[in-house]
Amino acid sequence: MSIVIIGGGAAGFFTAINAKELNPDLDITILEKGKDVLQKVRISGGGRCNVTHACFAPKELTKFYPRGNRELLGPFHQFMTGDTFEWFENRGVPLKIEDDNRVFPEANTSQAIIDCFQKAVENLNIKVLTNRGVTSFYQQDSKWVINTKNEEFIADKLVIAAGSSKKIWEMSQELGHSIIDTVPSLFTFNIKDERITDLGGISVPNATVNILDTKLENYGPLLITHWGLSGPAILKLSAFGARILAEKNYKYEVEVNWLSKSSEEVLEELNQLKKTNAKKQIGLKSPFTEIPRRLWERLLIASSIKLNQNWADLNKNQLQKLATQLTKATFKAEGKSTFKEEFVTAGGIDLKEINFKRFESKLHKNLFFIGEILNIDAVTGGFNFQNAWTGGYICANALAEE
Structure with missing residues (x-):
């Protein structure tokens, strides 16, 4: 035969x-x-x-x-x-x-x-x-x-x-x-945003990512690259959302929860940090082990907080903005890049x-x-x-x- x-x-x-x-x-x-x-x-x-x-x-x-x-x-x-x-x-x-x-x-x-x-x-x-x-x-x-x-x-x-x-x-x-x-079914999200510019190689172990106005959501390691966001959390979203994202012509908004915690929970932690670290400069060290220092600095700047500002000097509005940046950071994606080869x-x-x-x-x-x-x-x-x-x-x- x-x-x-x-x-x-x-x-x-x-x-x-x-x-x-x-x-x-x-x-x-x-x-x-x-x-x-x-x-x-x-x-x-x-x-x-x-x-x-x-x-x-x-x-x-x-x-x-x-x-x-x-x-x-x-x-x-x-x-x-x-x-x-x-x-x-x-x-x-x-x-x-x-x-x-x-x-x-x-x-x-x-x-x-x-x-x-x-x-x-x-x-x-x-x-x-x-x-x-x-x-x-x-x-x-x-x-x-x-x-x-x-x-x-x-x-x-x-x-x-x-x-x-x-x-x-x-x-x-x-x-x-x-x-x-x-x-395409396996690709990274192309994002140009000051919060992640020049942070290629930095990763967060347990981020939650969702595509706004869809039911697409995933949880896992997130990698910042020179063209945007990648890593398992993103790649799984690209696979399961392949047709939805194609229909959007690869223009959509991505919401990132860097800590995979609720905004209320993080705000409470920030208020506690304000009390315990009152005389320390907020930009010296990230208080969250999941967030690398360079990313922490960018999130502070995005929250209208100066790096040399003491924890005690943070006002309610700044703390709320920071909680939002940590749990509901929104990025505009436009385009895609092939994952490696x-x-x-x-x-x-x-x-x-x-x-x-x-x-x-x-x-x-x-x-x-x-x-x-x-x-x-x-x-x-x-x-x-x-x-x-x-x-x-x-x-x-x-x-x-x-």
């Missing part, structure tokens, strides 16, 4: 390897349009490859997927993060869990994953052909015909693992599949047209879609790769059937 996989990335390789191991008689060919394979694996996690995330309960894991959470619940019961650990360790690539629960190879380099995949496809005699951009594919007499610029391939089963490829989406559309328009989009093949027990098209027999070609995406932290491993494993089982 012949199988063609379009896409030489993580999902394509993982599917091919599992299918061939289950059924050695399969004739599998991977077609990659570029000159190199596994490029997204190479750059993931700053070159270390964030393989998955240490979340071991299927229902909990689905919460990290703004799109695809319901559809992935069943598949995660079949192949989960624990299975990912076992799969790589059985092939000589032990994994490690870091403090933030992201998972990396113990070797601390993405090359360990790439070498694992390339060794496996060589040992299993899986053909990997580069510079093979697909120009068309269609079904003819129960076979799949796949054309590149100079070649034609005939396959019993066809797997589309081409990532967020607009060209492949258009070809899938010609077969009757619906495409959900793509929008990782560009993730929301959009792709409509999930209603996929049988998630096999990752097979409901419209065409023996046509399979896996990975980011589907309208599935996740927050940063290894979740998009876990989607690739889970989909690839289930798809491989379907491919291995005679």
